[in-house]
Amino acid sequence: MxxxxxxxxxxxxxxxxxxxxxxxxxxxxxxxxGAMPGLGSVNGVAILVPMTFLxxxxxxxxxxxxxYYGAMYGGAISSIMLGIxxxxxxxxxxxxxxxxxxKGLADKALVAxxxxxFFGGTLSVxxxxxxxxxxxxxxxxxxxxxxxxxxxxxxxxxxGLSGDDIxxxxxxxxxxxxxxxxxxxxxxxxxxxxLFEISGFLSQINFLVLAIGIYGIGEMLWTIxxxxxxxxxxxxVITVDRMLANMKEVMGTWKIxxxxxxxxxxxxxxxxxxxxxGSLMAYGVAKMTHKxxxxxxxxxxxxxxxxxxxxxxxxxxxxxxxxTLGIPGSPTTAILLGAMVIWGITPGPTLFIDEPELVWxxxxxxxxANFFALLANIFLIPVFLWVLRMPxxxxxxVIFALSIIGGYAATQRLHDVWLMLVFGVVGYLxxxxxxxxxxxxxxxxxxxxxxxxxxxxxxxxxGDLTTFVTRPISGTIxxxxxxxxxxxxxxxxxxxxxxxxxxAA
Amino acid sequence: MRRAEITTxxxxxxxxxYLMWKSAELxxxxxxxxxxxxGAFPFWLAVIMLGSCIWIIVNWFRRSSPPSQSSEPFMDNxxxxxxxLVGGGVTAMIGLIHILGVFGSLPLFxxxxxxFLGRHSWATTLAIALSxxxxxxxxxxxxxxxxxxxxxxxxxxxxxxDIFL
Numbered sequence: 001m002x003x004x005x006x007x008x009x010x011x012x013x014x015x016x017x018x019x020x021x022x023x024x025x026x027x028x029x030x031x032x033x034g035a036m037p038g039l040g041s042v043n044g045v046a047i048l049v050p051m052t053f054l055x056x057x058x059x060x061x062x063x064x065x066x067x068y069y070g071a072m073y074g075g076a077i078s079s080i081m082l083g084i085x086x087x088x089x090x091x092x093x094x095x096x097x098x099x100x101x102x103k104g105l106a107d108k109a110l111v112a113x114x115x116x117x118f119f120g121g122t123l124s125v126x127x128x129x130x131x132x133x134x135x136x137x138x139x140x141x142x143x144x145x146x147x148x149x150x151x152x153x154x155x156x157x158x159x160g161l162s163g164d165d166i167x168x169x170x171x172x173x174x175x176x177x178x179x180x181x182x183x184x185x186x187x188x189x190x191x192x193x194x195l196f197e198i199s200g201f202l203s204q205i206n207f208l209v210l211a212i213g214i215y216g217i218g219e220m221l222w223t224i225x226x227x228x229x230x231x232x233x234x235x236x237v238i239t240v241d242r243m244l245a246n247m248k249e250v251m252g253t254w255k256i257x258x259x260x261x262x263x264x265x266x267x268x269x270x271x272x273x274x275x276x277x278g279s280l281m282a283y284g285v286a287k288m289t290h291k292x293x294x295x296x297x298x299x300x301x302x303x304x305x306x307x308x309x310x311x312x313x314x315x316x317x318x319x320x321x322x323x324t325l326g327i328p329g330s331p332t333t334a335i336l337l338g339a340m341v342i343w344g345i346t347p348g349p350t351l352f353i354d355e356p357e358l359v360w361x362x363x364x365x366x367x368x369a370n371f372f373a374l375l376a377n378i379f380l381i382p383v384f385l386w387v388l389r390m391p392x393x394x395x396x397x398v399i400f401a402l403s404i405i406g407g408y409a410a411t412q413r414l415h416d417v418w419l420m421l422v423f424g425v426v427g428y429l430x431x432x433x434x435x436x437x438x439x440x441x442x443x444x445x446x447x448x449x450x451x452x453x454x455x456x457x458x459x460x461x462x463g464d465l466t467t468f469v470t471r472p473i474s475g476t477i478x479x480x481x482x483x484x485x486x487x488x489x490x491x492x493x494x495x496x497x498x499x500x501x502x503x504a505a
Numbered sequence: 506m507r508r509a510e511i512t513t514x515x516x517x518x519x520x521x522x523y524l525m526w527k528s529a530e531l532x533x534x535x536x537x538x539x540x541x542x543x544g545a546f547p548f549w550l551a552v553i554m555l556g557s558c559i560w561i562i563v564n565w566f567r568r569s570s571p572p573s574q575s576s577e578p579f580m581d582n583x584x585x586x587x588x589x590l591v592g593g594g595v596t597a598m599i600g601l602i603h604i605l606g607v608f609g610s611l612p613l614f615x616x617x618x619x620x621f622l623g624r625h626s627w628a629t630t631l632a633i634a635l636s637x638x639x640x641x642x643x644x645x646x647x648x649x650x651x652x653x654x655x656x657x658x659x660x661x662x663x664x665x666x667d668i669f670l
Contacts, residue, residue: 053649165570167560171517174553177546178524185531185543192543193527217595224591225584393623394633397615400595405607405641409651417599425592432579433510433572451546459540 003133010360013058014368022055022063023365027373028380030070035078035384036395038223040087041071041275041315042332046211047399049339050406057343058358061336062365065319068332069121069369072275072312073377076113076304077384080106081236084227089275089311092283096296096303103299106236111246112253112304114377119254120261120309121370124316127265129363132352136324139349144460145468147326147348148453149477151446153484154271154327155439160484161270163277164436176440179205180447187455200415207338207444208410209420214437215331216403217424220396222431227392238381253302256286257309264310268317271442274330275314282310316366323359324349328445331438338445342410509579510572511565518558524551594618606656608638646670 013019033044044067052060075090080097093113100109142150155173159166182193183204194201260282267278286306287296296303318329319336326348328334340347351359407420427437461467469475525548532542533549565573580588594617601610615634619625645651647669655662 051644053651054644165561165564167557167564171554171557171561174550174557178528178550178554181528181547181550187539188531188543190531190543192531193524193547195527221588221591224587225580391623391625394619394625394629396591397618397623398633398637400598400618401611401614401637404595404599404602405611405645405653408602408607408653409645409649412651414599414602414654417602421595421599430513433506433513434570454546455540463535463540 003129006360007129007364010364013357013361014364019059019062019365022059023066023369024372026063026066027070027369027376030067031074031376031384032387034071034074035086035388037078037084037086037227038219040089041068043215043219044071045332045335046215047402047406049208049335050409057345058361061358061362064336065362065366066369068315070373072315073114073117073373076308078388080109081385081388089279092279092307093304095283096300099299107238107242108246108301109304110236110381111243112250112301113308114374115250116257116305116308117312118370118374119257120264121312121316123261124265124313125366128316128320132320132324136349136352139325144453144457145471145474148450148457149468149474150325150327151450153477153481156481156484157271158439160487162436165434166488168435169439172436172439173443176443177447180444181451186448186452200413206411206416209407209416210423210444211335211441212403212407213420213423214427214441216399217421218427220399221428224396236385249301253305256290256302257305260286260306260309261313264313265317268314269320269329271327271329274318275311278314279307279311282306323351328442331441334442334445506572506575506577506579514558514561514565518555521551521555521558590622602654604656606658607641607653609656609658611638
């Protein structure tokens with residue numbers, strides 16, 4: 001019952017006028033960001049972090065989380081209306097949402113997406129409320145070794161589970177970690193890695209420089225190249241009668257919505273997976289288990305419900321390790337985590353003791369955000385349809401300008417703005433060659449803590465590396481991490497053996 | 506695409522070696538009483554970077570990664586032109602901040618992009634290009650007290666400082 005008391009206190013914080021206003025604003029901004037092709041939650045949150053310096057940290061994180069949520073709802077709008085996913089998290093929504101829209105049933109798809117998102121979001125926040133405090137309590141006993149092992153696990157999930165090119169994934173993690181060490185040695189304070197003897201590198205590279213560079217400038221360059229042709233927008237007929245009939249049909253898919261939410265939630269907890277694979281997996285599972293599975297892809301409501309419930313559940317899931325362990329579950333939560341450090345808050349299990357207002361205010365605000373996102377999504381659909389007509393040649397320069405000015409505001413050094421441009425351009429070129437960039441962003445956020453924990457562990461154990469394996473919790477985590485890292489090798493051996501037997505036969 | 510893949514991998518490998526050499530300016534071994542030296546963490550990570558680059562290069566020779574099999578150009582004419590126009594515009598905007606400050610270079614950039622790349626009407630262009638700096642000034646300079654760089658236009662802002670700051 002203690003949890004309910006905390007949650008009640010959290011609602012009191014979430015309902016403060018400033019916070020409720022920010023939730024509503026955040027949800028609407030998020031819906032817009034999610035709906036615009038080329039912008040997803042991670043882009044919106046990265047670009048808008050500098051704007052949150054205006055309000056206290058609790059309100060700021062409530063605002064950013066509302067954007068995250070809104071973007072998950074909004075992604076569906078362009079998936080359905082334009083057939084272009086508004087964000088990578090809504091890719092699976094196009095599979096059935098687009099056919100529905102082409103049949104003249106866009107309103108049904110939009111309602112299904114909104115209701116499913118609400119369902120997935122709310123169910124996962126309830127799970128979050130139940131899981132987070134006990135997990136944080138366990139995590140409080142973690143020492144340096146355990147925390148380092150967890151970080152190793154976070155990086156290992158990228159190598160083992162993300163499905164990207166393996167050497168390129170490892171490269172991305174390593175360069176992110178190296179960039180986090182630029183400036184000075186955290187223990188001795190001596191200058192370190194002052195690249196090309198440029199004095200700007202005498203201080204640390206702020207993670208926002210990399211995040212805005214990649215997700216603001218790089219993403220825009222990418223979208224400009226990819227979105228060459230103009231797209232056709234479907235028409236949506238919206239009347240009260242049809243709305244009610246649609247609601248009824250969507251309610252019938254609650255089983256799919258429940259399994260998808262649970263799946264999305266647990267996939268969302270893993271750092272390398274997240275809302276995108278979560279929604280694709282939920283779509284796959286729904287297609288296999290649903291009685292009309294063979295109609296998936298031709299315009300089945302359940303095919304919209306599954307990915308939309310899952311992607312919202314996954315975004316809540318990714319907050320669980322961020323708040324309880326200090327390990328982000330997605331690129332977006334990595335940016336939230338980095339932002340907390342800027343605001344002077346130490347992420348990790350001690351948050352539940354030191355910053356109960358932030359933790360519970362945020363949790364309660366997620367319930368509120370879901371509610372407002374549902375309302376906004378249903379009642380503002382005409383507005384978003386109008387906004388979607390906004391030409392990219394107006395949106396793109398505004399995003400570039402926001403990135404540059406926001407990037408300057410974060411550190412107030414022009415050196416960092418130039419660096420941001422370099423990261424944006426290099427990130428864009430590397431992305432064309434299939435280098436995954438999310439691991440680098442996660443790595444630059446976790447880098448300073450990872451190095452500190454590693455060095456402290458080694459000092460305690462007097463240089464004995466077995467310290468990570470001999471302690472029960474860190475040992476278990478390390479073994480899982482090593483297994484994940486080696487997984488591609490196992491796969492390679494298996495493929496080779498199979499090929500061997502094939503050629504022998 | 507194939508050529509871009511190998512060029513990038515070699516450049517990144519060279520950068521990794523540079524980072525290794527640079528990390529080695531601090532002790533990279535074990536210091537008695539102090540634990541690992543300050544350069545150890547980045548040094549070994551740079552070694553991992555180099556290792557992955559070599560792996561990427563090996564994959565290139567074996568043609569086992571998608572970009573090393575692709576015969577498509579890395580960037581076609583459209584992509585190169587867009588990249589030059591947009592990237593050049595952004596670079597020029599940041600460069601001009603040094604001279605004209607944010608409030609000079611921001612409207613110029615918006616006019617360049619919206620009017621000349623986007624071919625929108627002058628009315629739309631000017632509405633956005635002239636309102637953006639005002640919003641930025643009141644949000645950052647006034648509300649957040651984060652003073653945006655003004656370059657040589659600084660004197661023009663002194664009266665505004667007197668009123669709002």
